[in-house]
Amino acid sequence: MIEKTFDPAAIEAKWYPHWESTGAFRPHRPDAEPFTIVIPPPNVTGSLHIGHALDNTLQDILIRYQRLCGKDALWVVGTDHAGIATQMVVERLLDAEGVKRTDMTRAEFEARVWKWKEESGDTITRQLRRLGASCDWANERFTMDEGFSAAVRKVFVQLYNEGLIYRAKRLVNWDPKLKTAISDLEVETREVAGQLVHFRYPLADGSGHITVATTRPETMLGDTGIAVNPADARYTALVGKMVRHPFDGREFPIVADDWADPEFGSGAVKITPAHDFNDFEVGKRNNLTAMNILEADATIGGEHSGDYRGLTVTKAREKIIADLEAAGLLDRIEDRTIQMPYGDRSGVVVEPWLTDQWYVDAAKLAEAPMAAVRAGETRFVPENWSKTFFQWMENIQPWCISRQLWWGHRIPVLYGPMRDDVSLSITGRIYDLAPDTDKRAVFVGLDEVDRLDQAEKYYEGVAKREDFEVYDSWSDASGEQVKAWITKKKELSLGRDSDVLDTWFSSALWPFATLDWPKTNETLTRHYPNSVLVTGFDIIFFWVARMQMMGHHIMGEAPFATVYCHGLVRDGKGQKMSKSKGNTVDPLGLIDKYGADALRFFMAAMETQGRDIKMSEPRVEGYRNFATKLWNAARFAQSNGIGGSAHLEPPQAHETVNAWIIAETLATITAVELALADYRFDAAASAIYQFVWSRFCDWYLELTKPILAEPGALADETRMVAGWVLDQILVILHPFMPFITEELWHALAPRQHDLILAKWPKADARALDRDAPKAIDFLIRLIEATRSARNELNVPHGASLPLHIAEASPQARAWLATAAPALAKMARVSELRFDPAPPGGAAQIILAEATAVIPLEGVIDLATERARLEKTRDAAIKEAATLTGRLANEGFLAKAKPEAVEEAREKLASLTAEAERLAAALARLG
RNA sequence: GGGCGCGUAGCUCAGUGGUAGAGCACUGUGUUGACAUCGCAGGGGUCGCAGGUUCGAACCCUGCCGCGCCCACCA
DSSP states (O other): OOOSSOOHHHHHHHHHHHHHHTTTTSOOOTTSOEEEEEOOOOBTTOOOOHHHHHHHHHHHHHHHHHHHTTOEEEEEOEEBOOHHHHHHHHHHHHHHTTOOGGGSOHHHHHHHHHHHHHHHTTHHHHHHHHHTOOOOGGGOEETTSHHHHHHHHHHHHHHHHTTSEEEEEEEEEEETTTTEEEOGGGEEEEEEEEEEEEEEEEBTTSSOEEEEEESOGGGGGGOOEEEEOTTOGGGGGGTTOEEEOTTTOOEEEEEEOTTSOTTSTTSEEEEOTTSOHHHHHHHHHTTOOOOOOBOTTSBBOSTTOGGGTTOBHHHHHHHHHHHHHHTTOEEEEEEEEEEEEEETTTOSBOEEEEEEEEEEOHHHHHHHHHHHHHTTSSEEESTTHHHHHHHHHTTOOOEEOEEOOSSSOBOOEEEEEOOTTOOOOSSSOEEOOOTTSOOEEEEEOSSHHHHHHHHHHHTTTTOOHHHHHHHHTGGGOOHHHHHHHHHHHHHHOOEEOOOEEOHHHHHTTHHHHTTTTTSOOHHHHHHSSEEEEEEEGGGIIIIIHHHHHHIIIIISSOSEEEEEEEOOEEOTTSOBOOTTTTOOOOHHHHHHHHOHHHHHHHHHHHOOTTSOEEOOHHHHHHHHHHHHHHHHHHHHHHHTTOOOOSOSSOOOOOSHHHHHHHHHHHHHHHHHHHHHHTTOHHHHHHHHHHIIIIIIIIIIIHHHHHHHHSOSHHHHHHHHHHHHHHHHHHHHHTTTSHHHHHHHHHHHSOOSSOGGGOOOOOTTOSOOOSHHHHHHHHHHHHHHHHHHHHHHTTOOTTOOEEEEEEEEOHHHHHHHTTOHHHHHHHHOEEEEESSOOOSSOEEEEEOSSEEEEEEOTTTOOHHHHHHHHHHHHHHHHHHHHHHHHHHHOHHHHHHSOHHHHHHHHHHHHHHHHHHHHHHHHHHHHO
16 A cells, blocks of 8 residues: 655665665666766765756756666766865865874875775765666776776876877966966956056166056066067167166066057056966067066065065065055055956965976867867757857867876876987987976886886886886885985986876766776777766866867767756855855755655756756745655555556547547657757656646546446546556656656556666557547536636535536537536536526536536626626637737738638637627626 | 856746746635645736837847856956
8 A cells, every 4th residue: 555645765765775786777788779878977075965966867867768768778977086175175184183284195195085085985976876866886986996097097198199298387377275286277267356556667777767557566576577569659769778676686678569558557567477477478479587486385485585585475565565665666556456366176366387287288189079069969958058168169278287286196207317328219208398497208108017117228227127116106105215215316316297187187088987998898889979968067168178078089989979068056046056155055955855856856847958047945845745746646546446557558548538648648758758859857847747737636537536436347447547647657757756656656566677677658659539638628628617607606615506508519519428427526516407507697607619507596696797707708809809800911811821820710710609608698697 | 358148927937930838925715535745716927128020029130228157368
């Protein structure tokens, strides 16, 4: 027996472990068409937030749907090591213990992170299970597991050998809190209140001053030039002259460069090549030196820091301004809003800083993905996201992939000194660092042995293999060993690159590295390319585009055919959710309260393309109510001997109402299929919701109650049909609400298999009874009109009254022939009579096809009834008038689609009939 | 500065060329044995504004107003 109350928690706890342990998430279907989704790997540090709930619900709907359709459905799952995020989390834990990362060796720290991962890394995967995500857990991956790491190294080596990865000394975005370079994408520009400081540089020859303006006065310590526009007549005479730095006496030139905007400030701009991206370019063009004045923590440092050494940027700025003023060089200060770069993780001001970093030639790798999107081989849904994609890809900058962190994929590179006497002819290549850096030999290898082999060959006769091995692990060691090794390092200067790769470098390989690449096995060939990627639009640049680059380049094919981008889940007011604002909603709390099915259905129903989702708890509650409704319908079915259906095909139906619900069911199945084919999750959810509640429960179950009450062939047929319909509901609803549907599937009948592995229904199963929909539609309209009349005329709710069919078309008469029991049940009709009502006051129910009358002599308020009929009549007349007008319009008749004209004619005829009946009814009222 | 999107019932949103829809909220009503996490009935919108195209516009085009997001080196 189905329990009286629907308890989501109980059935969730029951079915998920059952599915997982029976291998239902990954049925063995070697002959079926593959369908593949790779999960956007959540950060291993993470816990399930509302965005995950959306993203993974959508993926699970697609996977469960395709699995029901018989595909070899694979949902690859795993987590991302999330370099910066994880390192920050573990550092925070250490901090609580009073330990700093730098108190430990790198190896100790890495061990600590791994330990943390073992202990807490499965939080999010447990939470995904609570959502009902039917991932292939048996093959769960981690971006730093052994196979994945090998894949990362292999890609690095390949790209390096192709010249698509290189090292360069450039300005990078330096995060002084995390003390690492970050990529352009990890920088967010914020508008802050700032100042524009105008001050004067004295000319070296004492002939005057030149005024410059800057929002970063402290960078004047690193100024090595002043630029003016070559077309700016005011400064022509000054170009080539030198200015003297007021604090350290250095002299540097005034140069002509187009970058200087004559309209801005004084038209002269100070140039700090080492701390500003524009100035760096200006400096290169004009041979200005780049002078570093910052330390890694963004305090002032370097040779020319003078009295400012050790000051923070803010303090240095204050002191510089004061000192300029004291020297009489300060011109003026204006307040203004300025754009400042901030690190998206650390939240501190990012400083442009000159360092050696590794880069990927992104522009080159972007070509193939762009071509694929242009050719339609890769499709964004909704389509407009391809514009965002192109906008970025067409202007893409080199991707800085090295990070000065301890947690991540170590860059697979060993450095050593160049040998003048040996030319390098092995895999490792020599490269030239920037001119001010020493040349070094670089050994890039798939693994340590590979790199050491290269080094051993290169240094043949100079050093022994054992030395290399020691040096390779140099930065992992501590204490006494270090001392010993440092000595040897001096002898050979062989060292391992201490940086790690950007986390997104490894996640870019996710679509194939999770499928065991570089091994080529059946899993890889069957499931690459993936079918569809489901993700938030906010990581199109970070992740989607990079997967496309790597997929095309490494695998020679786009990683997925379709990219479905969903919106963000916002709070009820439309604000972006964030921990700092305190407006986050915990999906697990919602699951506890309303069940996973309700939360999932909410996500699907609200997922309209191209729009963010506003969180609405009442709505989640509403979908819990929907689940309860279905639960109760199933209980009703069960108590009436309605069980499951043995067949996929609908049963034979003689009874009109049965034929009708079969047609409605098939129409709904088709609607769901079409919606899902277009990724219209909202339309699919809405089609099922409307069908279950407004068609099946409100009408079919009610209309068939009288039939079920009379034992016989019709009751048997109805039980068959109801059982079949209910089964189809469970199947098509299963992707959206997996738990309740699986529970009811088993509760309603003994089954050969679980619902998760059932077969999706066929919507085009057979020819349908075309008249049934019209008949039931008429019956529904009659019942609604009768109820409405009774309500508006304040007929006591319990009163059972006769209904006279005073006039009716032959068809309507036929439809009504067997309708008496339904009318009795649903409209409180005591007796259905095909005759005029006896004279006297009565409620008149008017449809286009019939006039029905409820005698209400002595009860009815004639004025109310007249008003009611007049209102309906006026509406009909008004609408008929517009239709008449349209049909009188020659343009409409000549140019409109024939169907539209025909439809208008039919409607007008129907409305005219109704209006006439209403007029007659009013005449009878007197 | 460039790009994208949104503005439809009190709220949250569908509808993308042929008489305006859903859920919630609201009003009235109902314990007829599936369901009060419910049933029945009802009120409520000049579809941001102004032009244009069209036989016909919430829907297509143009402009404007308001809101949001992304990208971008004006010191």
